[in-house]
Amino acid sequence: MYKGSYTAIFICLVILFIGTFYYYSQKVNNDVTIANENNISTDTPALKSSTPPDLLNPSKHPSLKEKKATQKKETLVKNTVAETDAHEGDKSYKKFLNQEKFRSNITVDSVYLDDSEVVQQKAIFKSLINNDFSLLVEKLDSIKESKQAFEREMKIQHYLTNSLDFTHYNEKYSCAGKVCAVTFIFENKSNKKQLESFGDFDSNFSFGNFSINESGENVYKGVFIKTDDPSKLAVSTK
Numbered sequence: 001m002y003k004g005s006y007t008a009i010f011i012c013l014v015i016l017f018i019g020t021f022y023y024y025s026q027k028v029n030n031d032v033t034i035a036n037e038n039n040i041s042t043d044t045p046a047l048k049s050s051t052p053p054d055l056l057n058p059s060k061h062p063s064l065k066e067k068k069a070t071q072k073k074e075t076l077v078k079n080t081v082a083e084t085d086a087h088e089g090d091k092s093y094k095k096f097l098n099q100e101k102f103r104s105n106i107t108v109d110s111v112y113l114d115d116s117e118v119v120q121q122k123a124i125f126k127s128l129i130n131n132d133f134s135l136l137v138e139k140l141d142s143i144k145e146s147k148q149a150f151e152r153e154m155k156i157q158h159y160l161t162n163s164l165d166f167t168h169y170n171e172k173y174s175c176a177g178k179v180c181a182v183t184f185i186f187e188n189k190s191n192k193k194q195l196e197s198f199g200d201f202d203s204n205f206s207f208g209n210f211s212i213n214e215s216g217e218n219v220y221k222g223v224f225i226k227t228d229d230p231s232k233l234a235v236s237t238k
Contacts, residue, residue, distance in 0.1 A: 045067040092128045095124075097139045105146045108177040112225055118234045119205055124223060127181070133221045134172055141174035149175040151153045152202055152226065156182060158202035166191045168220075178226035180204075185217045199224050205233050 040080040101107045114125045127136050143149075152175040160171055182198070192210055199206025204224040211219045227233075 006077060030041050062172075072202065089134075090130075093126065093132075093135070096126050097135060099131075102139050104176040105143060105149065108140070108143060108179055109225075111177055112223070114236065116234075117227065117232075118236045119225065121235050124207050127223050128207060128221055133181070133183045133219075134225075135183075137172045137174045137183060138177065140176040140181055143176040145175075146177070148226070149177065149180075152180055155201045156180065159198070160184070163201070164194065166194070179222040179225075181221045182224070183220060184217055187212075187218065191216060195220050198222055199230075203227060203230060 053054060070180065099111070101111045112120055114120065127133070153173065156173045157174075160168070160173075166188055167187040168184045172184075173180065173182040175181075186195070195208060195210070197207060198220075199222070202224070203213075203226065205227050206222065206224050208222040211221070213219050
């Protein structure tokens with residue numbers, strides 16, 4: 001009799017334990033699910049706001065198309081302005097070279113010097129900062145050569161051959177009156193310091209410029225005006 005009673009009580013306890021365990025395990029699973037759902041609902045809006053998927057599709061955003069079109073238009077306008085400025089610069093430079101003063105050894109000096117031997121800055125800038133410096137060399141070469149111009153050209157040739165210890169080529173130079181123009185291509189930028197003394201081929205007011213041509217080569221351009229005393233250089237900005 002006691003054995004049967006104990007067995008029945010034991011079975012009841014087992015059933016009670018299993019039921020209790022099932023109840024609490026379900027509750028824990030539900031809590032975890034709710035917690036996970038809460039995390040997703042909290043994090044997802046932040047992700048959407050930082051990387052809106054529609055932005056990846058320009059067709060859904062006409063404003064983006066308009067912005068790109070505007071940027072393209074601005075680029076074209078800028079390029080057109082640059083081309084216009086360059087064209088106007090070429091016209092201005094050719095007008096500068098076609099003035100009557102470039103017709104003889106006597107008058108060419110007055111392009112760069114006034115009556116007091118003051119250098120005209122505008123003429124120097126106009127000569128050095130242009131697209132084709134060789135036009136100036138050709139213009140000076142077209143003037144009937146004087147004895148002084150010939151002697152100065154010989155000095156330039158000697159200086160190029162004997163005083164520059166680096167590779168240079170495509171040399172072009174010419175003199176007329178007191179004015180000489182020299183240009184050539186050189187290989188190493190480190191030679192710029194030596195080129196600053198190029199005017200030492202004679203007693204000169206010296207003005208030089210360095211640039212890079214369309215082929216990526218280093219180009220030297222120089223304008224040299226004969227003077228008895230280079231230390232008396234005076235420049236007019238008028």
